[in-house]
Amino acid sequence: MSTFQPEAGASATPLRRITVPAIRAGKGGTPLVMLTAYTARVAALLDPHCDMLLVGDSLAQVIYGLPSTVPVTLEMMCAHGAAVVRGAAHALVVIDMPFGSYEASKEVAFDSAARILKETGASAVKLEGGVAMAETIAFLSARGIPVMAHVGLTPQAVNALGGYGARGRSEAEAAKIIGDAQAVADAGAFAIVIEGVLEPIAVAITEAVACPTIGIGASARCDGQVLVGEDMLGLFDRTPKFVKAYGTMAAGVTDAATRYAADVRARAFPTAAETYQPKI
Numbered sequence: 588m589s590t591f592q593p594e595a596g597a598s599a600t601p602l603r604r605i606t607v608p609a610i611r612a613g614k615g616g617t618p619l620v621m622l623t624a625y626t627a628r629v630a631a632l633l634d635p636h637c638d639m640l641l642v643g644d645s646l647a648q649v650i651y652g653l654p655s656t657v658p659v660t661l662e663m664m665c666a667h668g669a670a671v672v673r674g675a676a677h678a679l680v681v682i683d684m685p686f687g688s689y690e691a692s693k694e695v696a697f698d699s700a701a702r703i704l705k706e707t708g709a710s711a712v713k714l715e716g717g718v719a720m721a722e723t724i725a726f727l728s729a730r731g732i733p734v735m736a737h738v739g740l741t742p743q744a745v746n747a748l749g750g751y752g753a754r755g756r757s758e759a760e761a762a763k764i765i766g767d768a769q770a771v772a773d774a775g776a777f778a779i780v781i782e783g784v785l786e787p788i789a790v791a792i793t794e795a796v797a798c799p800t801i802g803i804g805a806s807a808r809c810d811g812q813v814l815v816g817e818d819m820l821g822l823f824d825r826t827p828k829f830v831k832a833y834g835t836m837a838a839g840v841t842d843a844a845t846r847y848a849a850d851v852r853a854r855a856f857p858t859a860a861e862t863y864q865p866k867i
């Protein structure tokens with residue numbers, strides 16, 4: 588069943604959404620701006636400022652209070668993906684493929700990615716992995732599904748990596764990450780997220796590949812940047828070194844809830860302005 592609906596109030600000449608070729612053409616230009624969003628309202632607020640919105644599987648921690656992204660399901664990604672597409676009119680929406688939905692074979696990956704695009708109306712998917720995923724990326728790309736790749740610190744592999752520490756501290760690991768990025772670029776990825784690597788690795792990849800690189804804990808010399816929206820807004824409590832909070836939403840929520848609770852307990856809310864009185 589498709590849950591995709593056109594944006595409410597879409598006019599006869601709607602603002603055209605940013606396309607995958609436009610993102611590709613952003614290589615080496617003004618840095619591409621990307622944030623995650625999981626809900627329609629937050630997507631609508633972030634949309635005018637972003638080139639791309641990512642419905643990240645980080646919704647595991649941010650929305651669901653899960654300890655890692657491993658338990659995330661296709662159903663969760665489709666529900667939040669459809670909400671973000673409804674909320675955003677301008678940005679290209681990319682949806683994370685959840686752990687277990689694409690690794691077994693390129694055919695399994697195609698079925699999962701096709702379901703995501705059908706049920707959400709999004710334009711592209713993202714998946715984690717390098718050399719091991721190159722064949723899958725080529726298979727999807729040749730069949731009309733734009734793929735954003737994700738190399739370096741790949742959180743779905745937390746059980747194999749043993750944690751969320753920065754990657755590429757040994758020469759062998761640095762070479763492996765650069766090889767992964769080259770492989771996914773050669774396979775046709777339209778962009779590559781580089782997460783949690785030593786800065787020289789991110790710079791070397793950005794200089795080596797023809798598609799845009801999107802950094803998170805990587806380098807300002809990447810072709811764009813992505814952060815988890817709630818981290819950037821100052822709402823999420825446990826944030827990695829690579830986060831900069833531009834907002835103070837947690838403090839705003841605490842302040843509002845404190846004053847609301849005090850008003851309720853003092854019978855100071857609701858007042859006449861917020862109640863329905865009989866007509867005289």
Ligand SMILES: Nc1nc(=O)c2c([nH]1)NC[C@@H]1CN(c3ccc(C(=O)N[C@@H](CCC(=O)O)C(=O)O)cc3)CN21
Pocket residue numbers: 644645648649656742750751752753783815818823825826827828829
């Ligand atoms: N809110 C949020 N922000 C993210 O960036 C994010 C998620 N959730 N969930 C999915 C993944 C997980 N990510 C993470 C999670 C934790 C660290 C972290 O704690 N890093 C520590 C170093 C840890 C170590 O050395 O073992 C740091 O200080 O940066 C990094 C990336 C990035 N992604």
Ligand SMILES: CC(C)C(=O)C(=O)O
Pocket residue numbers: 623641642643644645646683737780782803813814815
């Ligand atoms: C951190 C970004 C790149 C991501 O994959 C997510 O939010 O799930």
Ligand SMILES: [Mg+2]
Pocket residue numbers: 643644645656683
């Ligand atoms: Mg992710």
